[in-house]
Amino acid sequence: MHIHNISTENSILNQFIAEIRDKTIQKDSMRFRRNIERIGEILGYEISKSLSYKSTSVETPLGTSTTFLPDSEIVLCSILRAGVPLHNGLLNYFDNAENAFISAYRHHKENPETFEIVVEYLACPSLEGKTLILADPMLATGQSMLATFEALKPFGTPKEVHLISVIGAQEGVDFVNKNFDDNTHLWIAAVDKNLNDKGYIIPGLGDAGDLAFGEK
Numbered sequence: 001m002h003i004h005n006i007s008t009e010n011s012i013l014n015q016f017i018a019e020i021r022d023k024t025i026q027k028d029s030m031r032f033r034r035n036i037e038r039i040g041e042i043l044g045y046e047i048s049k050s051l052s053y054k055s056t057s058v059e060t061p062l063g064t065s066t067t068f069l070p071d072s073e074i075v076l077c078s079i080l081r082a083g084v085p086l087h088n089g090l091l092n093y094f095d096n097a098e099n100a101f102i103s104a105y106r107h108h109k110e111n112p113e114t115f116e117i118v119v120e121y122l123a124c125p126s127l128e129g130k131t132l133i134l135a136d137p138m139l140a141t142g143q144s145m146l147a148t149f150e151a152l153k154p155f156g157t158p159k160e161v162h163l164i165s166v167i168g169a170q171e172g173v174d175f176v177n178k179n180f181d182d183n184t185h186l187w188i189a190a191v192d193k194n195l196n197d198k199g200y201i202i203p204g205l206g207d208a209g210d211l212a213f214g215e216k
């Protein structure tokens, strides 16, 4: 797997990440969602530079211009519900993409040390030969990302796979690195050191789904 940590010290991306982490700013849920969306737009642009393109032309009122368009169909898949603002950001750039949604939540089984991932809802077009972009804003253990990918297998084999996260724990990054093949890229905006015993990223930002869509 190829890991692309796109955080740098000299980019406006840092402001968006700082705002979603900051407990005094993140309470503004509209700003939180918009910041995640803006990060999705930046990640989308970074991914776009790694895709392959085919040459085509467009007619302007004054002549013909040569341009380049993605040479495979793109499917954006997001894990509900926290993935929705990130999905919107990606869709702002890949506006011709097809869309897939999956619900996956973490469930403590008998052993509270382990989380079982339960998949309940799945809507997905064919993935055969397409570029799959799979978005989950918080890459904690990496188990949801893998469970989602496994659940998508009956829909066909993508040409390439791009996993997108806003904040990951090093443990989650290591997990996906071990469990996804060479045809997979991980694009991530920030990597934190730790996970706590409830599976939250430390320092992270808290619960992304609640911040975007939860009760006040």
Ligand code: URA
Pocket (backbone or CB within 6 Å): 082, 138, 139, 140, 199, 200, 201, 202, 204, 205, 206, 207, 208, 209
């Ligand atoms: N999901 C979240 O929303 N936050 C975390 O820290 C981990 C998973």
